[in-house]
Amino acid sequence: MALDLDTFLVARYTIVDDLSQQQVARTKPVRPGPRPTVADSEVLTLALCAQWGGRSERAFLRYVRQHWRAYLPRLLSQSA
Numbered sequence: 889m890a891l892d893l894d895t896f897l898v899a900r901y902t903i904v905d906d907l908s909q910q911q912v913a914r915t916k917p918v919r920p921g922p923r924p925t926v927a928d929s930e931v932l933t934l935a936l937c938a939q940w941g942g943r944s945e946r947a948f949l950r951y952v953r954q955h956w957r958a959y960l961p962r963l964l965s966q967s968a
Contacts, residue, residue, distance in 0.1 A: 897956055900936060905929040925962045934960070 908929045938948045949966055957963065 893955070894959075897933070897937060897959060901929060901933045901959075904933045904936065908932070926960075926964055930960060930962075 905927075912928070934952065938945060943951070946966065949963075952960065952963065
């Protein structure tokens, strides 16, 4: 059974977000100022997926912008 990359991203995000809500969100301090534009779960998911692909960071981000933009509309730049 082949797993398409969209399903892989959604499954990975679901796992990361669930774990984040269970383990991290309860102890995360409330910080003053504007809310972040990208959720911690989104950043962690991208970091995990980037390690899996075997591509350079630049190539991975280019792939994300071309194929996963609908899932990550507030994607940060590489230097952010």
